Amino acid sequence: MSIKRSPQPPKVVTIVGGGASAHALIALLSGRDLQVQLLTRRPNDWLHNVELQLQSVEQEILRTFSGHLTRVSSHPIEVIPNSDIVVLCMPVHAYRYALHRIAKYLPHDRLVCIGTLYGQGGFNWMVKEISKKFTLNHLVTFAVGLLPWICRVREYGRVGVIYGGCKSVNIAAVAPHHFFGFLNDFFFSAICKDWFETGTFHQAENFLSLTLSVDNQIIHPARCFGLYTRDGGKWSKLEEVPYFYRDFDDFSAHILSELDADYSMIRDGVKKHFPDIYFSYMLDYLSLERLSYQSTNSNIRDSFTTSKTLGAIKPPIRQLDTGEWEIDTSHRFFTDDIDYGLCIAQWIAYQIGYSVPTIDMVVNWARSLCVERYTKTGEKFIKEESPSDPFPSGIPPVYGMETINDIMG
Template sequence: MKVLIYGDGNSAHIIAPMLAAAGQEVSLFTLGAPSRWCQEVSAEYWNEHHEKVFTVKGRLAAVSDRPEMLVPQAEVIILCMPVSQYRPALHEIARHLRPEQQVCLGTIYGQGGFNWMVEEVQRKYRLPNIKYFAFGLIPWIARIGEYGRRGITYGGKASNCVALHPDSDFALLKQEIFDNISLRWFGAGEAQQSPDFISLTLSVDNQIIHPTRCYALAQVSGGQWDSAESVPYFYRDYDQLSVEYLQRLDDDYSLIRQELRRRFPAKTFPFMLDYLALERFSYASSNTDILSTFVNSKTLREIRTPVVQLPNGKWGFDITHRFFSDDIYYGVCIAKWFAQQLDLETPMADEILHWVEGLKGEKLLDEQKRLLTASPALAAPFASGLPEYYGRRDLAALLD
């Protein structure tokens, strides 16, 4: 298959060499300088002792910063970028697709309503032949060892779930794409088919982990530190207050999931899971408490809290980081929208959103704690992913 990797972030440095080594014709669209990319790229697997176990090498067919040079030839296009960048990227891609072109658009992280995003461009640009897929979670932790040349991963998840439309194409894409970015190399991470995309949007991972951890750090320290070195590690230093906030936000999401199951009993939602259930599915772990999933993780220990130096010389949260742009506006806000349609209260989500309002100087909620859907913070083009911004308000139509 002719595969286009659209984006040049961490995950692109893993998926590109893996698919190329598996025999796919892989090209890459970069937002930077194409000259910084080598034709031969590699993905290194390191164990928990920081020892290199093996290397997967592949050759790129083409690298360009001009989508019009790559998109028209692609059969599969995989987005490798933060969730909040999916929509503008899909609109750019759609402008270079031919109406008759048979193409499958996908992402290896399906948070935020990826199917709504694809259907938006499908309607706007009249592209009847688009197919699309999304992984529930990124199949592995990815790092850049050397930009444009070498990626590093600490191993794949035990299991992956993938939603696909139309679902009849699952076997082919599983063989050609899905299992070639994990199972082939690690002997684990086989792709299982999700019957719906909504489970990927409402199954919690980053969108409850990142905001609640940042919020807990802010409560303890005021959200500012004297030096970058004094900022706690994001997971290694995970504490009980962070656990409490995560559990409370997970409880808000669980109310939404339970009510959807109650109102739509014909739907099975097998992958619409709470945090610990999702963690056990993804990692085949035996963890029974949230704290141990982070403190005992061999792959998350080195991840630092995203901070920048503030005008006062101290260090504070980087509010442009994907922990906010993705996990608030394409995560918590979407859950809050569903809760409103279901007449559910979400006390922890409200608390998080109110904190973000103060941090960013924006208005997200009114005095009744309802989303201000006309606020520029939410309604500006591509700022957030509320279903109504796609012209969708009927709950039943959102559950596929």
């Protein structure tokens, strides 16, 4: 069914999830006369008035935004039915579960835009899945390639922080394609350019361009693999744990570069397989960084070690009964960036007959550390569904797509 353009601007935006980006959205959207609602597992931890601080990289407060939540709930029925725009703000591996949880409460008789600010992992496949299952014929799907800002939570449910403003250029995919202008006028501009005088949005021709443009899905696994290879992924004392970005070493940078090369090969293969489709925003790591930040970085490692906003971040770790610290394999660096990142790229590579040795090496390493979540069949680790993890993987076959031609719809 074709979807006609909505004649009315949106009035109600519902944010699903309570991450750092949720704190930013509440304040920015409230300031544009939109009613903002929140669906969260922790409604009692949220104030109705949420503050957002714009800080310099030296953490000087440059400006403060005030946001207001008209409704906060842990029950989808209380916030989803009256929504005009629904935005997921959570780890990538939680998208499918959240979509299935809210789907039956989405309106069937009018247009609703549903999207995310981080478009890794085939978000359009997930929305198409619920659209078919719940007969939702009026959904507009959107995804932004990368978060438009570097944001953090200062006080959960109370104060969020944006560092330095908005990225210079942001890429978004929208389906149906002609709704980009509608979303740009009433949503994309409201979270960037209206406030920061920068942060334009450009339209990607398709969602696959976002899925195969690389950022976190190669940064995080490469660094974790580097730390594990160098230190065994374990440290006796907390103060021995190196910084994730500030101490980014040559070996981690080498693995990242090799993963990027594997992705570049996959992107070239996709372009050859679909010669009539444009992929102008399907980019390698440095090209994406230069576009987003208008930077001149020519070295991947330098872009991390010199960053003031990333410098204080430690790796995801957990303490053992022995008192030692080890890499936390349940962290989103594994569940997002491998299961909904590298594994998708690996599947596409196999479909077009390409060898991706570094992706294979990192995926197999990660799965060998997470044997409680995988079943080994021959030389392969297969992630199984479980009551606590009903959507464990994001590869196309879980959506019923068996060939590379299927992934373009």
